């Protein structure tokens with residue numbers, strides 16, 4: 001069922017709490033519904049003027065359409081939306097433990113166990129998205145949130161498109177996560193998310209992405225196109241295998257399907273014991 005923007009939601013339905021963060025198009029606040037049952041939500045406020053200026057109206061409409069039908073424990077829910085004359089409000093699930101990249105910055109890198117658990121959840125969420133022919137295309141720590149029990153949630157969808165996409169991606173964001181086929185402007189498909197999963201695994205374990213932009217775009221392009229990758233010795237052989245053999249393959253067809261990733265020893269060895 002598709003939730004309509006239920007007619008009765010409005011700003012007056014909420015007590016506004018603290019700001020949670022500043023996204024690219026607007027501010028996000030922690031809010032609580034005024035009437036029972038009390039829900040805590042993240043309310044994203046987008047300005048119509050900005051959306052029109054940046055010509056992303058179609059995209060936000062499509063996003064809202066896509067996301068109201070997504071149901072997965074590792075994907076942040078979009079419950080609904082409403083608008084007033086100046087603003088659009090997205091009613092989002094509140095992720096109780098906040099932004100993952102802040103934890104990564106704090107502890108530099110994650111343990112093999114913690115990284116494996118996160119990649120397991122990411123692979124699960126991505127296979128769900130791919131089953132609906134949605135490519136995320138913007139997987140990076142800044143777009144990941146943590147639920148109250150520490151579970152990973154894909155928290156932002158600024159760039160998801162229906163496969164196969166080959167819309168030029170304005171390279172405003174970091175190049176670190178771009179796969180060779182996008183760097184070389186070729187047609188791309190869901191396999192771009194597999195590459196990004198490899199970059200994410202590397203960054204969780206090493207504290208920085210493998211082709212980090214240290215000396216500008218061109219150097220990074222070259223390193224990505226050559227898959228010029230050095231995996232530090234501290235990384236276990238199992239993790240190294242997943243990163244180099246499974247995910248960071250130049251040829252998209254050589255990247256193992258997510259079903260194989262979910263069976264990889266580095267993932268299964270840390271999976272929570274079946275109760």
Ligand SMILES: COc1ccc(C(=O)Nc2ccccc2)cc1NC(=O)CCSc1ncnc(N)c1Br
Nearest residue numbers: 020021025028042056060076093094095098155156
């Ligand atoms: C399903 O989540 C989204 C879905 C859509 C969009 C969005 O803006 N789309 C969009 C906006 C303009 C143009 C085109 C697309 C954004 C999000 N997500 C977010 O903005 C994340 C807000 S931060 C946060 N959220 C919950 N709990 C926390 N603790 C925090 Br911190």
